[in-house]
Amino acid sequence: MPELPEVESIKRSLQGLVGKTIARFYFSRVAPVETTSPKQIEKTLHNKKISRLERRGKYLLLHTDPAASLVLHLGMTGKLLLLETPTPREKHTHMELLFSDGTLLRFIDPRRFGTISLACQSDGKDNPFLKKLGLEYNDSTQTRDDYIRQFRSHPKLSLKTALLHQGIIAGVGNIYACEALYRAKLDPRRLVQKTTDEALRKLLQALRQTLDMGIACQGTTLRDYQDGRGTKGSMQNFLQVYGREGKTALQSHHKVIRIIQNNRSTWFAPAVQK
């Protein structure tokens, strides 16, 4: 469910956790804990203080002092809730982080496509998920050519599939991929190898604008997305093509169609996306 702008919004909504000390954990019997065990997570993190929150791609990292990190991915249906006072656990609560001041961070995920894992190195290279991630969408230490090189390393992918590939640019999901391609006026079916550098630059620029707008809107709430404090996003009001099969794009008369690529829906306007 949450893509980069949603995870960024969640991160911002959880800033109040910084400085708090982890007292204990709750894990459900089927918590999606990966590569480690709930016990190990508890042992690694208990009595540590949250020092900083970070987002990498769609992953949220809770860094602690002494150094360790809890690495969360929300998959399709994951949600984090920050509670000052406990409420009854809703169904599909898979983890709770209890802080020494009574604050509670709750991880809820009906489909369990999310993951809970650990990183101990600050660069995250010891985490199997983080080490696969490509560039951040707005990394100022990278040049446009670095981004183009990333795309070029997968010449046979379609542009849509390339955008969804977390090893190229991390954090892009179905909504923002469709929207960025529309903004760049590029056909989602076009192969990277048939796309000029200029067009790839245009795509990168469109992607950045789209994601920045998503963050400014605090995400897209189509069904049930909300940040850690229950705030919904507003980007759903500005989506140009996503979910608009059979209608026109939001601010034009161009017809939107839906196709399937890699088992995912893609919405686009063939008349203007070449």
Place this chain on the structure above:
DNA sequence: GCGATCCTGGCC
């Protein structure tokens, strides 16, 4: 590279 698969729930 592509399709099937993991899982639950909402909607028609």
Place this chain on the structure above:
DNA sequence: GGCCAGGATCGC
């Protein structure tokens, strides 16, 4: 009942 869903991985 069937289809669809903000995702990612694992086979062929």
